[in-house]
Amino acid sequence: MKYNELLKQRDELDAQISEAKRAESVEAIDTVRRLIADYALTAKDCGFSDAKPKAMVTQSKRGPAPVKYRGPNGETWSGRGRAPGWIRAAEQIGGSRKTFMVTQEAA
Structure with missing residues (x-):
């Protein structure tokens, strides 16, 4: 394969990776929101409120x-x-x- 063909394939794969990550992130956020609602979790329950920068x-x-x-x-x-x-x-x-x-x- 030629170098330019490989670069084109890489660009196509990067686009596919970005789209898959976006789609999976949406699913993960939905799952987290559902779990928080189902169990009435707070930020403190999840370990977020006591953290200091x-x-x-x-x-x-x-x-x-x-x-x-x-x-x-x-x-x-x-x-x-x-x-x-x-x-x-x-x-x-x-x-x-x-x-x-x-x-x-x-x-």
Whole structure:
């Protein structure tokens, strides 16, 4: 067989595979829905409600970031995420973030 003929056969097989997968997926979804209804299953019963995304689990294990900035009224900010209002206000009137930076000795 020639290379181009084999490629054409592969494309035809890929199309058949896609159609078979779609048809079987529809059947599988119908079966799952029927079983859920028949047995009055909940997401928790199926093990779905207690799962946390990995990013959330990893982030919560890290704990809070250390304080990098301290405001005039004792507010704190780690320097991560959106700058708090007291930093933005100070910068709008010409102040610098550096004036609120916590030194290593003070931290």
